[in-house]
Each structure stands twice: as C-alpha cells, then as structure tokens.
Amino acid sequence: MNDDPRSPDEVPMHVLDGLLESCQSEAKITNRSARMNVKSMRVMRVRFFKTKTVLVMAILFAATTNLRAEPFLLQQDLFISGHDDVNIYRIPSLIVSPKGTILAFCEARQGDDGDPTDLVLKRSLYDGQPSQPRNLNGYPRTFGYGVNWQGMQVVLPGKGEAIMQPCPVVDRSTGEIVICCQEIRGGLANLLKNEWHGRCLILRSTDDGMTWSPPREITESVGHFAAGPGVGIQLRSGRLVMPGYSKEGSRVIFSDDHGHTWRAGVPVNNKGCNESQVVELIDGSLLMNMRQGGRYRYVALSKDQGETWFKENDEQSLPDPGCQGSILRLPNGEPGGRDRLLFSNPPHAGPFEARTNLTVRLSDDDGKSWKTSREVHSGPGAYSSLAVLAGGSTIGLLYETGAAHPYEKIAFARFNLEWLTTDQRSDSR
Known part of the structure; x- marks a missing residue:
C-alpha cells in the first residue's frame, strides 16, 4: 500500500x-x-x-x-620550445593506455641540426570515475584528467644521435605499449643529406609508460623505415600495424606476435607519398591516409591487413599543404550506432608555408565524405595526433602551434563531439 x-x-x-x-x-x-x-x-x-x-x-x-551534452573545447600548452634546455619540440604523438593514462610523446631537439634529439614523454593519469555527481546533461567532471601532467621524462636519449618520429601502439591483449622510432646517426643534419641510413628501433613498456625497455633494432627485418609520424593501431585480429614510409613510398610494418617480430608490407604505388596514418574500417579493411607533395591528401585501401594496397587516389575533400595529418576511429556507444572517423590537419591546398588553421573533420561513412569540420586554432598549426580519452566521450588532440610559427610549442586540446558538430559561431570555453 x-x-x-x-x-x-x-x-x-x-x-x-x-x-x-x-x-x-x-x-x-x-x-x-x-x-x-x-x-x-x-x-x-x-x-x-x-x-x-x-x-x-x-x-x-x-x-x-x-x-x-554541453559542447566544450579546452586547451593548454604542454611542451614549450626553449624550456627545459630544449631548443624546439616537434612531432607530437598521443595515445591512451588500457588504464586510461594519456601519454603525450614528442621529439626534444636540443639545438642546431647536428645536435642530438631525445624522445620525451608526459603522462596524465586517469583516476577512475569522478566521485562527485554528474550534472543532468551527463558530462563527467574529471578535473585532473588531461589537465594535470607528470614531469617530462626522457624515454630514449639521443646521445649524439637524433631519435625521431615516435609512433606508439597499445597492445590491448597484453596491456603493453610498443614504440617504433628512427635513429639518425649524426643528428638532424645527416637526415637532410640521407634519410635512409638510420636504424628502425622498437621499445616497449609493461608498466603504463613509467619505464621502457632498451631499444631493439629491426632494420634487418623491415628495411630502412620511418614510422608515422603519429600512432600505430591494433586490428581486431590482434595484428599490430605501424604506418610510415620508406624511400619507395608509404607503407606499413606489422607484427602478429605482440611486437616481437616485424614484417614490411608492399608500399603504395605513389613514391611521392611519405608520412602516413592508418585506420581500420567497419568491414575490416584498412584505410591509409598519406602526405604527398601538396594540395590534397592521398589515400589507399587494403583488404589483407596492410600487406598490399589498392584503390589509390587523391582525396580532394581533404586539402593539405604537404604536412602530416592524423586519422582516428571514434567508437559509437549507441546500440546499432555507426562509428565515426576523425581527421586533423592544416586544411590548405598549399603552399608548404600554409600550415595554419588546424582543423578537425568528421566522417560518418568510413571516410567516403567529410561533411563536418571545426577549426581548433586560427593561427599557425602543423603536425597533430588524435586520441579518444578514457570514458569515450572526450577526444584529445596534441598539436604543434604558436603565434608567429607552428613550432613554438605543442599544445593539448580536449573537446567533445558536441563541440565538433556545433556551428562555428558558438563560443568555446
């Protein structure tokens, strides 16, 4: 009663x-x-x-x-050139560990071209679900996550060499983080003379990025290969895929034993393509998105998990000044919902100096079209790296930016899908 x-x-x-x-x-x-x-x-x-x-x-x-949910865009400077005895920070890479920890990697270039370059990292820990109640629109108030960062750690010191282009991947079967990077002997000055005399290295962490194994060279297995820049991915089959390029053009290397041994796939037919990123589509095929000489991105598909490529063409819906870009799958948590793809770059069809107006685009049809876009920064902006943060509702973006040129600092932005799909005239906070 x-x-x-x-x-x-x-x-x-x-x-x-x-x-x-x-x-x-x-x-x-x-x-x-x-x-x-x-x-x-x-x-x-x-x-x-x-x-x-x-x-x-x-x-x-x-x-x-x-x-x-309420739209939001929040930004902070993470690596500032001239700080910590580092001349310039470049080449951002962003991943999230199985524990939710955000790992932000980049190159710490010590001085002139002949000086060494270190591979460095900052981490932001995820402390689980917020203890305070959520508000009625469902936005979780995790104030420290992605805001508070541990001090910078040197993952691999150059020691006279240039450690370049960190490309990490998370193995969700083992919980380990695997990094592929390139060592150029004699520093950046030698890179400008001959990019293909360096070594391809693998490092791994079993403790959420706190410590790292000594580097292991895999050049003999994969040839002279420059990873990324950006991140690798793990396919639904468990295969680890590292995108990148060699002197023959863009290609991937892959591992079917959790990163212990590696093989190289066939490069795309366009030798003008280099820096690349890859994403797994709904049907299990791979889409590789590549930098080329300018004007547009170049794309290719693979039906055999990255071993060969077909359906190559300019992607005229993605203008590009000849710069690295980032592509990411954003899972859809709604029952029966379709996953989305995100892509970030400076969206100008050249020239090379047009590295401004860093923009994030959204596709809801596996990259066939990119109908939604939003500018993250109106000034200089160059290389970038996207990641889905713990909880799945917030997207992270690590990118090169500045006031006079895009290499003054590397910033970290957090935003949600509501911000990305809200009209540009709406205020961000």
Whole structure:
C-alpha cells in the first residue's frame, strides 16, 4: 500500500528531480555517444528506512527526448620550445593506455641540426570515475584528467644521435605499449643529406609508460623505415600495424606476435607519398591516409591487413599543404550506432608555408565524405595526433602551434563531439 496519499502526478517536482539525479548513476547516463535519449519512464516503488514509500522514475534508454551534452573545447600548452634546455619540440604523438593514462610523446631537439634529439614523454593519469555527481546533461567532471601532467621524462636519449618520429601502439591483449622510432646517426643534419641510413628501433613498456625497455633494432627485418609520424593501431585480429614510409613510398610494418617480430608490407604505388596514418574500417579493411607533395591528401585501401594496397587516389575533400595529418576511429556507444572517423590537419591546398588553421573533420561513412569540420586554432598549426580519452566521450588532440610559427610549442586540446558538430559561431570555453 502506498504510504503517500498523493498520486504519482502529485509528487513534488523537487523530489523527483533529486531522485532523477540519483538514478542517473544506475542508468549509466554519460555523454559517451554524444546524445542520450529517454525511451520511457516507468513508475516503481522504493522503500526508504522500511517506513515510507515514494514513487520515482527509472530511466530506460532509447529515442524520444534528446539530452545533449554541453559542447566544450579546452586547451593548454604542454611542451614549450626553449624550456627545459630544449631548443624546439616537434612531432607530437598521443595515445591512451588500457588504464586510461594519456601519454603525450614528442621529439626534444636540443639545438642546431647536428645536435642530438631525445624522445620525451608526459603522462596524465586517469583516476577512475569522478566521485562527485554528474550534472543532468551527463558530462563527467574529471578535473585532473588531461589537465594535470607528470614531469617530462626522457624515454630514449639521443646521445649524439637524433631519435625521431615516435609512433606508439597499445597492445590491448597484453596491456603493453610498443614504440617504433628512427635513429639518425649524426643528428638532424645527416637526415637532410640521407634519410635512409638510420636504424628502425622498437621499445616497449609493461608498466603504463613509467619505464621502457632498451631499444631493439629491426632494420634487418623491415628495411630502412620511418614510422608515422603519429600512432600505430591494433586490428581486431590482434595484428599490430605501424604506418610510415620508406624511400619507395608509404607503407606499413606489422607484427602478429605482440611486437616481437616485424614484417614490411608492399608500399603504395605513389613514391611521392611519405608520412602516413592508418585506420581500420567497419568491414575490416584498412584505410591509409598519406602526405604527398601538396594540395590534397592521398589515400589507399587494403583488404589483407596492410600487406598490399589498392584503390589509390587523391582525396580532394581533404586539402593539405604537404604536412602530416592524423586519422582516428571514434567508437559509437549507441546500440546499432555507426562509428565515426576523425581527421586533423592544416586544411590548405598549399603552399608548404600554409600550415595554419588546424582543423578537425568528421566522417560518418568510413571516410567516403567529410561533411563536418571545426577549426581548433586560427593561427599557425602543423603536425597533430588524435586520441579518444578514457570514458569515450572526450577526444584529445596534441598539436604543434604558436603565434608567429607552428613550432613554438605543442599544445593539448580536449573537446567533445558536441563541440565538433556545433556551428562555428558558438563560443568555446
């Protein structure tokens, strides 16, 4: 029997509002999928202290009322050229570990072209779900994650050489992080003379990036190969794929034993392509997105997990001044929802100096079209790296930027899908 003589419609709204907020945790309302929908509200009885019964509404999901998370774009400087006795920071790379830790890698170039270059890292730890309640639009308030960073650590010192183009990949089967990078003997000055006399190295971490194994050379197995720049991916089959390039053009190297041995795939037919990134599509094929001489990105497909490539062409919907770009799959948490692809670069069809207006684009058809875009920074901007942060609702972007030129600093941006799909005229905060 109901202890409250009022009908459900007569229960005061402030009571229902409080109960609704408490029910959100049980209903697991988050902004993981960019939209949250309420299918129905079913009245149930809850007995408090065995004396009183009140009527509350239990939330069930589906699609009648859209509750949309608040758009946001937050940015901070992470590596500033001239700080920590480093002349210039370049070549950002961003991944998220199985524990949720954000790992931001880059090159720390010590001085002139002949000076050594170190591979460095900063980490931001994920402390689990926020202890404070979520607000009604479902945005989780994790203040420290992606804001507080541990001090910079040197993953691999140059010691007279240039350690270049970090390209990490997370092996989610083992929890390990594997990095492929290139060592150029004699520093950057020799890179300008002959890029293909360096060594291809592999490092790994078993403790969330706190410590790293000594480098192991794999040049004999894969040839002279420059990884990325950017990140590698793990396919649904478990294969680790490192995109990059050799003097024959863009290609990938891959491992089927968790990064212990590596083989090289066949390069694309366009020798003018070099820096590349790759993403696995819904049907299991791979899409490689490449830098070439300018004007547009170059793309190719693979049906054999990166061993060979076909359907190569200029991607005229992605203008490019001849710069590295980043491509990423964004999982869709909605039942039956389609994953999206994200792509970032300075979107100008040349010249080389047009490295400005760094922009993120969205595709909802596996890269066939890119109808949505949003500018992250209106000034200089060059290389970038995208990642999905822990929880799945926030996207991270590590990118080169500055006021006078794009190599003054490497910044870290966090944004959600609502910001990306909101009209440009809307304010970011």
